Amino acid sequence: xxxxxxxxxxxxxxxxIRKMFEEGNVLKKQYGSDNVxxxxxxxxxxxxxxxxxxxxxxxxxxxxxxxxxxMSNAGFLDTRKAVAEFIGREHDVPLSxxxxxxxxxxxxxxNILFKVFLDPGDEVIIPTPCFMEYRFYVDNANGIxxxxxxxxxFSLDITAIGNAITERTKILLINSPNNPTGKVYDEASIRExxxxxxxxxxxxxxxxxxxxxxxxxxxxxxxxxxxxxxKAYRNSVTASSYSKSLSLAGERIGYLAVNPEMTDIExxxxxxxxxxRTLGFVNAPALMQRxxxxxxxxxxxxxxxxxxxxxxxxxxSSIGYxxxxxxxxxxxxxxxxxxxxxxxxxxxxxxxxxxxxxxxFGWPGYFRIAFCVDDATIINAxxxxxxxxxxxxx
Amino acid sequence: xxxxxxxxxxxxxxxxIRKMFEEGNVLKKQYGSDNVxxxxxxxxxxxxxxxxxxxxxxxxxxxxxxxxxxMSNAGFLDTRKAVAEFIGREHDVPLSxxxxxxxxxxxxxxNILFKVFLDPGDEVIIPTPCFMEYRFYVDNANGIxxxxxxxxxFSLDITAIGNAITERTKILLINSPNNPTGKVYDEASIRExxxxxxxxxxxxxxxxxxxxxxxxxxxxxxxxxxxxxxKAYRNSVTASSYSKSLSLAGERIGYLAVNPEMTDIExxxxxxxxxxRTLGFVNAPALMQRxxxxxxxxxxxxxxxxxxxxxxxxxxSSIGYxxxxxxxxxxxxxxxxxxxxxxxxxxxxxxxxxxxxxxxFGWPGYFRIAFCVDDATIINAxxxxxxxxxxxxx
Numbered sequence: 001x002x003x004x005x006x007x008x009x010x011x012x013x014x015x016x017i018r019k020m021f022e023e024g025n026v027l028k029k030q031y032g033s034d035n036v037x038x039x040x041x042x043x044x045x046x047x048x049x050x051x052x053x054x055x056x057x058x059x060x061x062x063x064x065x066x067x068x069x070x071m072s073n074a075g076f077l078d079t080r081k082a083v084a085e086f087i088g089r090e091h092d093v094p095l096s097x098x099x100x101x102x103x104x105x106x107x108x109x110x111n112i113l114f115k116v117f118l119d120p121g122d123e124v125i126i127p128t129p130c131f132m133e134y135r136f137y138v139d140n141a142n143g144i145x146x147x148x149x150x151x152x153x154f155s156l157d158i159t160a161i162g163n164a165i166t167e168r169t170k171i172l173l174i175n176s177p178n179n180p181t182g183k184v185y186d187e188a189s190i191r192e193x194x195x196x197x198x199x200x201x202x203x204x205x206x207x208x209x210x211x212x213x214x215x216x217x218x219x220x221x222x223x224x225x226x227x228x229x230x231k232a233y234r235n236s237v238t239a240s241s242y243s244k245s246l247s248l249a250g251e252r253i254g255y256l257a258v259n260p261e262m263t264d265i266e267x268x269x270x271x272x273x274x275x276x277r278t279l280g281f282v283n284a285p286a287l288m289q290r291x292x293x294x295x296x297x298x299x300x301x302x303x304x305x306x307x308x309x310x311x312x313x314x315x316x317s318s319i320g321y322x323x324x325x326x327x328x329x330x331x332x333x334x335x336x337x338x339x340x341x342x343x344x345x346x347x348x349x350x351x352x353x354x355x356x357x358x359x360x361f362g363w364p365g366y367f368r369i370a371f372c373v374d375d376a377t378i379i380n381a382x383x384x385x386x387x388x389x390x391x392x393x394x
Numbered sequence: 395x396x397x398x399x400x401x402x403x404x405x406x407x408x409x410x411i412r413k414m415f416e417e418g419n420v421l422k423k424q425y426g427s428d429n430v431x432x433x434x435x436x437x438x439x440x441x442x443x444x445x446x447x448x449x450x451x452x453x454x455x456x457x458x459x460x461x462x463x464x465m466s467n468a469g470f471l472d473t474r475k476a477v478a479e480f481i482g483r484e485h486d487v488p489l490s491x492x493x494x495x496x497x498x499x500x501x502x503x504x505n506i507l508f509k510v511f512l513d514p515g516d517e518v519i520i521p522t523p524c525f526m527e528y529r530f531y532v533d534n535a536n537g538i539x540x541x542x543x544x545x546x547x548f549s550l551d552i553t554a555i556g557n558a559i560t561e562r563t564k565i566l567l568i569n570s571p572n573n574p575t576g577k578v579y580d581e582a583s584i585r586e587x588x589x590x591x592x593x594x595x596x597x598x599x600x601x602x603x604x605x606x607x608x609x610x611x612x613x614x615x616x617x618x619x620x621x622x623x624x625k626a627y628r629n630s631v632t633a634s635s636y637s638k639s640l641s642l643a644g645e646r647i648g649y650l651a652v653n654p655e656m657t658d659i660e661x662x663x664x665x666x667x668x669x670x671r672t673l674g675f676v677n678a679p680a681l682m683q684r685x686x687x688x689x690x691x692x693x694x695x696x697x698x699x700x701x702x703x704x705x706x707x708x709x710x711s712s713i714g715y716x717x718x719x720x721x722x723x724x725x726x727x728x729x730x731x732x733x734x735x736x737x738x739x740x741x742x743x744x745x746x747x748x749x750x751x752x753x754x755f756g757w758p759g760y761f762r763i764a765f766c767v768d769d770a771t772i773i774n775a776x777x778x779x780x781x782x783x784x785x786x787x788x
Contacts, residue, residue: 002601002658004513004535007665010672018467018671025466043464053454060450070437070643072419073412104498104646104675111674115534119398136672140509141398142536207396249464250680252498252646264396271401277412278404278530280505281498285679286644 006139015133016360017041020345024354031352037381039369040354042179042330044247046305046372051298052246055291068286073277075102075255075284079293083255086296087238091228091257099260101272102284104252106215107133109239112279113256114141114171116271117209122170127156129333129363131179131213143170147362153324154183154333158192165196167204172197176226177216180333180361180368182326184220187227194233207263210236215254218245218299220328221306234261242292244330245299253288305330308371308378315382319389330372333358337392341367344392351384400533409527410754411435414739418748425746431775433763434748436573436724438641440699440766445692446640449685462680467671469496469649469678473687477649480690481632485622485651493654495666496678498646500609501527503633506673507650508535508565510665511603516564521550523727523757525573525607537564541756547718548577548727552586559590561598566591570620571610574755574762575727576720578614581621588627601657604630609648612639612693614722615700628655636686638724639693647682699724702765702772709776713783724766727752731786735761738786745778 020040028036059067074080080097088095103109114124120142126134127150138145148164151157161172172193176185197208212229217240220226229236241254256272258265276283283289312332313325323334336344341357341364348355348367358366371378397405414434421430453461468474474491482489497503508518514536520528521544532539542558545551555566566587570579591602606623611634614620623630635648650666652659670677677683706726707719717728730738735751735758742749742761752760765772 002603003510003661003665004516006513007510007668008661011661011664011668015671022466041464043460045460047459048462056454057451060447060454065441066437066439068442068642068645070435072416107671107676108674116397116401119400122398133672137674140534140673209396248462250677251462252676252679267397267402267405270405271397274401274405277409277501278527279534279673280501280503280531281675282501282646283644285646285682287681288679 010136016356020354020356023349027352027354035352037353037377037384039371039373039381040356042244042370042372043249044244044300044330044372045374046247046300048247049298049300051295052248052291055294059287059290067290071283071286073283074273075100076289076293079289082293082296084257087257091230093228093230094260095257098269099258101256101269101276102289103254103256103276104281104284105243105254106213106239106241107137108252108281109241109254109256110134110137110211110213111140112272112275112281113211113237113239114138114143115275115279116268117170118143121168123166123168124171124173125161125164125169126173127161129154129178129180129358129361129366130175132360132362134173144168154178154181156185156189156193158189158196161193162196162200165200165208169200169208171209171211173211173213174229175213177214177220177326177328179216179329180331180356180358181324182329182331182333183324184224184226184327190227190229190232197233197235207235211239212236213239215241215244216329219302219305219330221302221309221326224327226328230257230259234259235263246292247300248288251285251288253284253292305372308373308375311375311378312369312371315378316385319386321385321389330370332369332371333366334369336365336367337389339365341365344388347388347392348384351388353381353384353388404530410750414748414750417743421746421748429746431747431771431778433765433767433771433775434750436638436764436766437643438638438694438724438766439768440641440694442641443692443694445689446642446685449688453681453684461684465677465680467677468667469494470683470687473683476687476690478651481651485624487622487624488654489651492663493652495650495663495670496683497648497650497670498675498678499637499648500607500633500635501531502646502675503635503648503650504528504531504605504607505534506666506669506675507605507631507633508532508537509669509673510662511564512537515562517560517562518565518567519555519558519563520567521555523548523572523574523752523755523760524569526754526756528567538562548572548575550579550583550587552583552590555587556590556594559594559602563594563602565603565605567605567607568623569607571608571614571720571722573610573723574725574750574752575718576723576725577718578618578620578721584621584623584626591627591629601629605633606630607633609635609638610723613696613699613724615696615703615720618721620722624651624653628653629657640686641694642682645679645682647678647686699766702767702769705769705772706763706765709772710779713780715779715783724764726763726765727760728763730759730761731783733759735759738782741782741786742778745782747775747778747782
């Protein structure tokens with residue numbers, strides 16, 4: 001056996017999201033793209049804003065030397081300043097460039113973060129349903145992921161989180177707006193988390209860090225506010241990216257912002273910069289750093305996603321699907337009409353509708369629909385959603 | 395203590411290259427950029443070729459939808475095809491898209507490779523002098539780096555490598571053209587490596603994989619040929635990037651090419667794609683993938699580096715510095731006129747000349763000069779190189 005023992009296991013339990021995406025690509029070759037309804041991957045359909053393209057063209061055309069070269073591993077100072085200023089204002093926290101590290105997306109951000117915080121065996125608590133790739137990120141740092149079920153309405157179960165904390169707990173990782181549910185954790189629950197973590201700190205004599213993965217922060221509906229964890233809790237870090245807010249998922253540009261009040265902040269930041277380099281990222285892509293520095297605050301037209309959400313929710317609701325309307329993200333997470341979510345997703349696949357079973361998010365009996373697709377895909381898939389629902393309800 | 399125990403140690407022994415680069419930035423603020431002679435970092439001074447800029451502008455201006463979105467974790471099929479075709483021809487090995495994975499530079503490539511190949515405690519043999527970041531990459535995969543000294547002329551010491559192989563050796567990592575020496579390992583030594591590894595396979599009953607990190611392959615002088623390890627040895631992998639050949643170090647675009655004849659190739663490739671995703675890279679930056687697909691074979695004008703090399707070598711030689719002329723790369727690795735290379739580098743720093751001590755490459759008593767700088771920097775630094783040489787020789 002050549003590959004590491006762990007790898008073999010990981011390959012076999014690999015991501016349902018990517019599995020469905022790759023299977024979808026096969027179906028598309030067979031039936032043509034227009035005849036496959038691909039709701040598998042959170043790959044933004046809405047094009048990047050015009051300001052992005054304009055700025056990209058501008059910078060690509062500039063004659064400044066070394067524009068594509070190395071910079072400090074934390075990123076360009078100008079970019080970090082621009083990000084710090086904008087999100088500092090957004091979160092109402094006094095951030096400077098020293099508190100921001102540019103990363104290869106939020107996935108890169110979380111990987112370096114875990115490397116810096118976790119000694120082997122340290123625990124990361126993660127509420128489910130959640131993006132299951134977190135488990136790999138934690139494992140990369142030799143940590144242990146502890147999954148805690150949320151309540152039936154997908155809000156945080158603070159009591160269950162409290163019960164899961166041990167003397168090895170180092171990080172609580174939340175994701176709000178949440179993938180796959182679209183849930184936004186409200187002010188009250190973030191306040192309760194703060195109290196819980198402060199309380200456990202007293203009990204165990206060590207800090208528990210609250211990490212918020214929030215690439216969907218800008219994609220919310222009906223004036224939903226996403227509470228700031230940087231504002232709410234001293235030992236907090238925000239990991240984010242422009243993958244969704246600017247539709248740049250393939251460009252790998254994101255950041256980490258650490259709370260200026262954090263315990264041991266200098267050593268932590270030095271560690272994050274070190275691992276941004278040594279995990280192989282070296283730095284966030286140079287050109288994209290320059291672009292986003294000039295368009296802070298610009299985001300995709302959320303109205304597009306709102307419209308898609310309404311078409312999808314109205315359609316599924318009238319068929320009889322049960323779900324909680326998402327407050328943010330471009331995901332819907334309905335109950336499957338039969339208990340076995342994998343069987344149900346396979347049934348949908350026979351109608352050339354690609355979705356992801358809830359089991360892939362630690363939440364069987366549900367399935368995820370990524371509605372970041374053309375309106376036509378949603379509309380044309382509705383017949384298949386209905387047929388499958390009826391077949392399963394017989 | 396908040397950060398993981400290991401991190402604290404790593405921060406303190408962190409890269410000499412980056413240390414000198416960051417200290418140089420401080421000096422530049424103090425004395426002005428023109429008065430600091432920064433030879434610390436391998437950050438290409440030669441601008442990307444015009445074809446690059448033209449293609450970048452073209453693609454950035456195109457209206458194709460989803461151009462900045464996710465793709466398969468291995469990269470765009472078109473890009474992988476283009477790379478496979480070009481390097482397949484260059485190495486005279488029948489490569490297809492299935493053998494190429496687009497990565498975030500060569501650093502990203504090596505990190506995912508080690509994750510896939512190494513069980514905890516598996517060993518990677520690395521000849522010195524070498525780029526010391528390798529040690530972090532191996533550690534990230536819980537492997538053990540075994541360093542083996544090369545000969546005095548920086549050629550591989552095959553006997554020493556043979557002696558270092560144990561039943562836990564999984565990978566032999568070479569870097570040719572070599573950073574920091576500029577050495578290119580010749581056909582004969584690659585052939586000897588092949589024999590050695592085949593022989594040890596028989597002894598231990600398991601394959602040893604030969605990995606070649608070769609971002610400097612295109613930067614060679616006097617018609618030097620870089621032998622292909624893909625051609626020479628069955629169980630081989632090439633890790634490379636466009637950082638140096640196209641002066642795109644900050645853009646993080648590179649690739650892994652695996653030998654089609656490799657043992658367990660399917661599982662290895664699946665593992666590499668998995669870890670490209672789960673280590674947080676997700677995929678190599680989308681826009682750069684599209685650009686390099688269209689300009690395979692284009693490279694920076696090596697004549698520029700040749701000229702700089704000559705100016706530097708002639709200048710230092712006439713002062714009395716001793717060195718072996720580099721066959722490739724944009725590095726020169728002279729002996730320090732005193733034994734203590736760190737003291738010597740500090741003495742140069744007092745003349746505002748930034749270099750990196752050989753200790754940072756596992757090779758004390760030498761120092762590295764990265765001559766990927768303006769001609770003027772080399773010419774104007776010569777007085778300081780001379781003064782320091784004389785002061786130290788007293």
